[in-house]
Amino acid sequence: MDFENRVVLVTGGGAGLGEACALEFAAQGARVAVADWSAESAERVASRINDNGGEAIALAIDVSRADQVDEMVNRILSPWGRLDVAVNNAGVSAPIKPLAETEEDDYERLMGVNLKGVWLCMRAELRQMLKQGGGNIVNMASALSKRVFPGASFYVASKFAVAGMTRTAALEYAEQGIRINAVCPGNVRTPLLESTTDAQTQQILAGLHAMKRMGTPEEVAQAVLWLASGRASFCTGNLMSVDGGWTAG
Numbered sequence: 565m566d567f568e569n570r571v572v573l574v575t576g577g578g579a580g581l582g583e584a585c586a587l588e589f590a591a592q593g594a595r596v597a598v599a600d601w602s603a604e605s606a607e608r609v610a611s612r613i614n615d616n617g618g619e620a621i622a623l624a625i626d627v628s629r630a631d632q633v634d635e636m637v638n639r640i641l642s643p644w645g646r647l648d649v650a651v652n653n654a655g656v657s658a659p660i661k662p663l664a665e666t667e668e669d670d671y672e673r674l675m676g677v678n679l680k681g682v683w684l685c686m687r688a689e690l691r692q693m694l695k696q697g698g699g700n701i702v703n704m705a706s707a708l709s710k711r712v713f714p715g716a717s718f719y720v721a722s723k724f725a726v727a728g729m730t731r732t733a734a735l736e737y738a739e740q741g742i743r744i745n746a747v748c749p750g751n752v753r754t755p756l757l758e759s760t761t762d763a764q765t766q767q768i769l770a771g772l773h774a775m776k777r778m779g780t781p782e783e784v785a786q787a788v789l790w791l792a793s794g795r796a797s798f799c800t801g802n803l804m805s806v807d808g809g810w811t812a813g
């Protein structure tokens with residue numbers, strides 16, 4: 565998978581799945597914009613890439629803010645002039661509770677990042693990709709775009725919605741040289757998963773997969789890179805499962 569000199573944006577690139585994607589794109593020769601609301605995390609990942617002889621910039625932005633998302637694309641164009649691949653990965657979780665006990669603040673925060681954030685990013689990315697005559701978008705959906713999980717009502721709702729938005733936009737732009745797909749990971753050990761679950765819950769989450777283990781961020785990154793590469797040239801509107809067989813049954 566050759567991404568030599570390709571310009572790649574990864575949102576939420578400062579940790580977890582986004583970090584693994586940013587590092588792997590850089591390893592394949594891409595110029596990588598690491599966007600994260602944690603400036604420190606974005607800087608850390610961008611520095612790691614630059615220190616290893618790659619080319620990366622760190623962008624401290626909140627994907628739920630339209631002004632910051634538009635600015636993010638401008639700050640990529642100013643050094644590099646184009647945007648070839650966008651990975652809309654930034655996402656958050658909320659406390660696990662039955663729906664009647666959930667809080668409006670948690671709902672607003674989660675939907676703002678997981679759904680509105682993906683919409684805002686896709687809108688800004690598509691406007692640029694249309695101008696330059698093509699591009700490639702990979703959204704980070706979830707196995708919970710295909711299965712439900714009691715206690716995660718609005719997380720599940722946000723990921724079902726990302727799946728629907730991915731497929732709809734894929735049809736809207738298929739004739740304009742823009743492919744749009746999503747990856748649907750199962751449970752992967754990342755800061756997000758580790759901060760919201762204890763060891764016993766993690767064992768249960770691993771057991772949901774037919775392979776009876778968690779995935780790794782690198783396994784998810786491989787699927788993202790494949791979808792963004794020329795090898796997936798006839799793929800658009802896919803929701804690719806990377807979940808150890810969880811949703812196969």
Ligand SMILES: NC(=O)c1ccc[n+]([C@@H]2O[C@H](COP(=O)([O-])OP(=O)(O)OC[C@H]3O[C@@H](n4cnc5c(N)ncnc54)[C@H](O)[C@@H]3O)[C@@H](O)[C@H]2O)c1
Pocket residue numbers: 575576577578579580581582599600601602605625626627628653654655656677681704705706707748749750751752753754755756757
């Ligand atoms: N870890 C899993 O098991 C798993 C499974 C399926 C899907 N996902 C999805 O993968 C994505 C990444 O998850 P992760 O586990 O790597 O999470 P993580 O918390 O480890 O990393 C997410 C990164 O996104 C950043 N971020 C959060 N909100 C942001 C915002 N508003 N603007 C910019 N950056 C923001 C965080 O600072 C962090 O660096 C999410 O969309 C998540 O829903 C994760």
